[in-house]
Amino acid sequence: MTQETDLDTVVRQRIKGLRQARGWSLDALAARCHLSPSSLSRIETGGRRIALDQLTVIARALGTTLDALVESADDDDVVIKPHRDESRGVTTWVLGGERSPHGMTVAKIRITEPVEAGPLRQGVHPGRDWFTVLSGTARLHLGDRVVLVETGQAAEFSTMVPHAFGAHGGPVEVLVILDHDGERAHLHASTVDLTGP
Template sequence: MTQDFTESIVRQRIRGLRVARSWSLDELAARCFLSPSTLSRIETGRQRITLAQLVDIAKALGTSLDQLVEPEGDDDVVIRPEPTSSGGTTYWMLSRERDRRGVTIAKMRITEEREANEPQVHPGYEWFTVLSGIVRLQLGTRTILVHPGQAVEFSTMTPHMLEAHDGPAELLTIFDHDGEQAHLPGHRHSVG
């Protein structure tokens, strides 16, 4: 990435943050101790930005220098999940670790070879939707067949277990922290 390209992005960010706050050039210039004409030249690319100016502008805009100059790319947007398999279940993590919403989103593929487990109980709620195949949900004393396009949500304080029914099944699931600990590989509990 060239320096001119990076500076162009930084200039767009400065102007975008200023406009988002409904500040005029005069208002931002006063907050970062620059003249309005200097700030205008920075925003339009007619003047190079010094590190000292960037620090003052970032502070005035209520952001960090790192956020202002962070390179553009797709790694902060695109998640490239790698499959993890364990006993008839394959997981693709579709959210980043420690997701800001406090949930973990995963795609799961379960087969009839999935290792038999006992139903699990843990605090929280679980949600999933079936993408393909049929999922047999053991929920307390009930057995529920969940078909493609259907979604379920239930309290995980009820003993529960998922199995593939008549062939492999794929589902999209959202776990809260407790569900992640109980169901995903690498955590202290076995897969449920």
């Protein structure tokens, strides 16, 4: 099978899968696309070529984009490679290659170097940050306050308060959800900046 044929098959499967996920019959989607149910059926099963103008209308009716329907299905969109900063003991996995439609970024962060008890360089940015501790204990600095967040606990705070976090008493793994400003402040290039912008 050629790469073009493989992609054609994937696009047809995506159309059918999205239609079924919405609980729509062929008739329901065909009406939204201004196609006959038999034409749509042949598109889904490979009995008819998909014209670009039809694909655009079908994507819109399914609530997706043309890009999403035809994006490559190679392993690069499955395997999330870690970004390591050995000097700071930080490994980051950014989950989802593209920012979600809601402007949020999700990342898993493993920190092996402990945070010193002394003052950290704390930063501020608009918005809110949220994280949950998967393992270990995180030391969260919020201005003059120090909050220990343990395995299974979560923290949410205004990022207009000077803040930084790191490991306490051993390695820590956290799952963070950052808005656009938080992503820009904390996820720089291939590393994570836990000590503020």
